[in-house]
Amino acid sequence: MPNVYRLIAQDLLRHHPGRTAVGLLGLAASIGFGLAAPMALATVIDSMSGRGPAARPVLVLALVLAGALAGSALASRASADRASATTARHRGAAFTAALRRPPYDAGFPDGELLARCSSDAETPARIANIVLGSAVTSVGGLVAFVLLCTIDWRSAVVVAAELAVSWFVVRAFLRGSAEPEAGYRAARGALADLLVDAHRGARTIAALGTHDRELRRVLAPLADLRAAGRLSWRAQRDVGWRMGLLDPLLNAVVLAVAGLSAVAGRLGPGSVLAVLLYSQLTLMVLEQVDSLAAGVRALAGTRRLAELLAAPPPDPGGTARLPSGPGRLTFDRVRLDGRGGDVSCTIPAGAHVAVVGPSGSGKSRLVALVGRHADPDAGRVLLDGHDLRTVPADDVRAAVAYAFEEPNLFGATLGAAIAAGSDLRDEDVMRAARLARADAFVRRLPAGYDTPPGDAPLSGGERQRLGLARAFAQPARVLVLDDATSSLDTATAAEVAHAVRDAWHGRTTLVVTHRAATAAAADLVLWLDAGRVRGYAPHRALWSAPGYRALFGAVEHDPVPQGSAA
Structure with missing residues (x-):
């Protein structure tokens, strides 16, 4: 205590x-x-x-x-x-x-x-x-x-x-x-958490017509509040x-x-x-x-x-500077979340790798290790031969750019949100938006790139494209897309995939995905299951495994066109 x-x-x-x-x-x-x-x-x-x-x-x-x-x-x-x-x-x-x-x-x-x-x-x-x-x-x-x-x-x-x-x-x-009083404050915290959760899912609640049930769920801690009071x-x-x-x-x-x-x-x-x-x-x-x-x-x-x-601050890392490099990643006997297995593999510099696996397999946890948003329970993660724990965390963050499934847009304007605090020129911000297929809908807004994020009526897919633009704008050597195209339609996702190839040509990319087409377009696929590597090969080489096909809901037939990239 x-x-x-x-x-x-x-x-x-x-x-x-x-x-x-x-x-x-x-x-x-x-x-x-x-x-x-x-x-x-x-x-x-x-x-x-x-x-x-x-x-x-x-x-x-x-x-x-x-x-x-x-x-x-x-x-x-x-x-x-x-x-x-x-x-x-x-x-x-x-x-x-x-x-x-x-x-x-x-x-x-x-x-x-x-x-x-x-x-x-x-x-x-x-x-x-x-x-x-x-x-x-x-x-x-x-x-x-x-x-x-x-x-x-x-x-x-x-x-x-x-x-x-x-x-x-x-x-x-x-x-x-x-x-x-301790019970009262604990119940009040639980009530606040349920209220925040319900507010985030307000559209889903309205669409499902479950308002009364959600109201009962959110107000459930009131009984504890009343008893403590x-x-x-x-x-x-x-x-x-x-x-x-x-x-x-x-x-x-x-x-x-x-x-x-x-x-x-x-x-x-x-x-x-x-x-x-x-x-x-x-x-x-x-x-x-x-x-x-x-x-x-x-x-x-x-x-x-x-x-x-009193919670311990994150480890700031060592003092050895991270020199420039091509972006080769090595997972050396990395253990995720105390699981029994580990992950050992090397991602070549400049390779585009899809990370797939069932829910809870450790995909997001693994890609979080690359930017030191988390540390492994055991093992090492190396970038261009350097253990990430031996270099300052700021060096790691500068070398790895992220785009997430639900990006938060910080900044006074959409342009500032894409720049993410960096000293970028307007043309660099617009170039990143074009690569992410976001420039067109941003320009249609009354204030364009000067529109405050809260005033912009953005769909989930548009927010994801702005998150991608923010990642593209960073001068990093590794790009991590953590399910960052899940809200995009198939055509837009294909366009973004080509944009990633163009914008990140020669630089390493990790893409957490649930789409067979995205996995097929990658150079390699890292297949995780319960915190272990179940397969690490091109998509076409893994497709023969029934368990791999089941990840994409296709067990009996092969949905990948014959001309798809390996």
């Missing part, structure tokens, strides 16, 4: 020491002047009873109250500044950790990541403010108790007795608050009525004890009022119950945030 307490301490002491110091100063001033207020008020009352001049005590009381107000304002401002800065820093760190997670490794679902980067990122700042406020308030309560003892020790005994009784009530409450409210209800009975009972007992002291001549009118006020200031510790409960609830969110931040 990540050390959340160290995380909170670093927020207070390392990252925001100035704001913490100012906040402590404001809290100390507020509590200090608040402790002086009962004595100042008692002096005013005594002076009004004919025991001395009233002007000066009233002025002192006014200054004390003004000082308490100023200290409170200073503490509130420092607290707000520290909270906003802390939340911004944790939210940035959470987003960075989320983006750095290996995309092919198991991790947090999308909804969980959203919850941890948003609401959970606010909890450390909340706890830090509660810690500071409770600490200063507790010290102030202790000082108030000492002052109460100097005025009337009998009343102090009564206050001490209530504190002892209240402690057991509060302790049970805080213990019972942690578990329901009821447990939390029940705990607050129990402590509320108990503390609600104790507080007026204490006031009545303290007033009775102070009144008896006044009748006996031990206390004057001002001192009686001071006893009541100092008893209330002493019991400010009990008024922190709500804050402490909020801190316990926030602690569950901080633990979830710390889990995300």
